[in-house]
Amino acid sequence: MSFPRVGVIGAGQLARMMAIPANNLGISFRVFAAIPNDSAAQVANFVIGDYTNAVDVLAFAQECDVITFEHELVPATVIRELEKRGVKVYPKADSFQYSQNKLLMREKMAEIGLPNPKWQKYEGGAVDIAFPLIAKVPTGGYDGRGVYVIKNQEELQSLYLEVKSPLLLEEKLNFDYEISVMVARSPHEQAATWPATLTIQSDGICTQTVTPVPDISHELSTSVQSAALSIAQAISLVGVMAVEIFVVGDKFFINELALRPHNSGHWSIEGSQTSQFEQHLRAILDLPLGSTSMVAPYAVMGNVLGGEKHDMYRPYLHLMARRPDLHFHQYGKEVKPGRKIGHVTMIGDDLLQLQHEVTHAVDYMSGVIDE
């Protein structure tokens, strides 16, 4: 049997959810974890190590046929070291950099002619964007970390002195809503997108997604999927990527890229013929991609954030009794306030009911409501 061995750097919930299609596909799967209790290490073979240490990562990689990542924090130097040693790493460092460095990403979007918000690199000079504006530390941020709303020149100056590195400044768009398009691409250059997903945020954290985006025009839907495919091609993506997008009227603006399975694609586990996790494995192994068609008119996903309740088992029993068609995904993570500890998904045709039930379920699990 020549079934390949995949190794994932990182052992959070994304790696945990990737283990599932790996089992179905018969692919040997292991994760590079920080501690044995990491989310994915609970359910898959693992090696303990430090992902910033090229020696550790290289030793892990030598037992695998392909290496991939589940987060943006693996240093580019480590990825390039693996590549230099002949390890097959996907996405490649040259692609992954657009996920790790937001300034590079803006330059690339401009180069391929996709709509950016107004932006500039800031190194202490003149500011061409109206305040309030968004300032981003180009590297190391995720889930809203490293992103600041800046009201005036003084605040900008003080942030710049604090971070001691160039900043990415962006206009603060008064957008109508945010969407995400998941796209997959393989070394053979086969590519596929799923329908665009509405991402509903609260305090910078995604709380619910709806796929497809309700009431989106055919033109916009086609344009954003086409944009995602163009980006995938332009950056030589291998794997899956989330393209986060702002929508203003009938226009769209690229927000961020994440070159990995993404929270906005979790709906695809139940809602699509092929989940983003299976597609990522197919892509990095250069297998033909699976069908991205939906199995129901709508899929609604809600993130379960840690709240007051520490025992998630009882609420979950209650919710199962209430809705037999609610799908649960527990990440096996310790409950901490605001931490993503799981998600729920429902598929069906009555969008309002699906949203109502998913909202109820996450609020009940987090302890926001009692019944």
Place this chain on the structure above:
Amino acid sequence: MSFPRVGVIGAGQLARMMAIPANNLGISFRVFAAIPNDSAAQVANFVIGDYTNAVDVLAFAQECDVITFEHELVPATVIRELEKRGVKVYPKADSFQYSQNKLLMREKMAEIGLPNPKWQKYEGGAVDIAFPLIAKVPTGGYDGRGVYVIKNQEELQSLYLEVKSPLLLEEKLNFDYEISVMVARSPHEQAATWPATLTIQSDGICTQTVTPVPDISHELSTSVQSAALSIAQAISLVGVMAVEIFVVGDKFFINELALRPHNSGHWSIEGSQTSQFEQHLRAILDLPLGSTSMVAPYAVMGNVLGGEKHDMYRPYLHLMARRPDLHFHQYGKEVKPGRKIGHVTMIGDDLLQLQHEVTHAVDYMSGVIDE
């Protein structure tokens, strides 16, 4: 966190496929394997031991909250020993015996008024059933083992002398087709069935299933689901069970019971809101059962049997390219001729096309056809 720990005796493909919803549900899951390379041991935590040894099994059980089985071969004495020691075992020995002893099963079906083929216990006396008839060794058989077509008295006598135990004799029904109804039941007595599945056999091995049974009358469909619920209630089932049934015209006859996830329920992984594997976990943990509704008009499953090809990776790459909506399940088992090494499923609305593609896929993987 009080998420329960489930232990499965046996580590074949059924335990492997049960590991997947366990991960999603956040349930700690481990298997009792014979060797580390067993199908489920490749993808889940495991303990090595001998399932006929009560001491080994008891040690395993003490680290779990609930114990279940994936095959009928665990000795009743071992199950009863666990129960005596206060271990929560589902299904219970009193239920499981109907899966392990076909004579007891026939008696029970007669007791609850469900249609049996003509049958009798044979201990060397008169035979009331016309030859050719079916003779079954009541215990220890599965997948057609221990089942014989007997043409005359001499053959019966020689079988009886060989097995040295009572036999179950059954009329050889000239049935139109075989179906299976999966049913789940929890300690709270919540119960649910899925639509009946057509099981297409070749040489006593199931090769393909179609759900729901095409062209089945509403009356028959309702009757067989109702029969499955009655059996579940009568034998105090906890977990899932396959009720295998012969159909003759508008009549049906109970064939066999399997008190575990079953090959005829594999379609439910993609075809139903809740798979048989998730439902089994929900049932044995006394969680509310999930919805058994289908997510597409038809689900077709084909078993991949080992053939001439030993490398299953290349054919699978070819098939993925041909049909992006084909779902693969590899069991990680060594290829041996005739052995079930995986299955494929497709869901959709064009039944003939689904059957054509699934047949092609399994024939191609087994090496029966070359393109």
